Amino acid sequence: MHKTDSELQRDVLDELAWEPSIDHADIGVSVIDGVVALNGYVKSYAEKTAAERAAMRVEGVRAIADQIKVRYPSDRKTADHEIAKRILDIFAYDVLIPEDRIKVAVERGWVSLTGEVEWRYQSDEAARAAGKVSGVTGVSNNIAISIKASIPDIRERIEDAFKRQAGLDAASVTIATSGHKVTLGGTVKAWHERQLAEQAAWAAPGVTQVEDRIVIG
Structure with a gap:
């Protein structure tokens, strides 16, 4: 037969x-x-x-x-499935990465990350960790942010950041959101105030993009 x-x-x-x-x-x-x-x-x-x-x-x-x-045992392990396993192992030990919410695919050394997390830093940390694994030729970070940016939350973070440094007025900063994007405006007295506002906006949950239009005046 x-x-x-x-x-x-x-x-x-x-x-x-x-x-x-x-x-x-x-x-x-x-x-x-x-x-x-x-x-x-x-x-x-x-x-x-x-x-x-x-x-x-x-x-x-x-x-x-x-x-x-x-490939002898002493050689670097660069098969796709071995790369994927090492990335998952790193995710399991990194407290900044919610491993159960991220999926990893590897094709010819190129890593694709998908899934959904609550914070931008979690997505960034996952991509950074994956990029450090030997044999990885590139990383496509397609991890989505699940929570939309909230004006009250961003406002509170900017106010808290300004309060920690005497003489800064958070009320001079305007905030607008569109989905996960934040646009900052207004006028501040010094460059470091502008940086504080931008850093506080990035730290808010759901933010994936910050457009800083704050003027120094």
């Missing part, structure tokens, strides 16, 4: 799993017209040849394209 490509793929995977000399966890198998392509990583050249022999044993296999790479 002629086997289909999907049946051959299953049989080859089963044979690799059955062979005790092979750690098959990082080996992938694809089949087109009876030609089997092996890819992934093994820890030694002996494993590589053993995988090829195991695939050839399967009835119906016409040819082997062996693209398996040998």
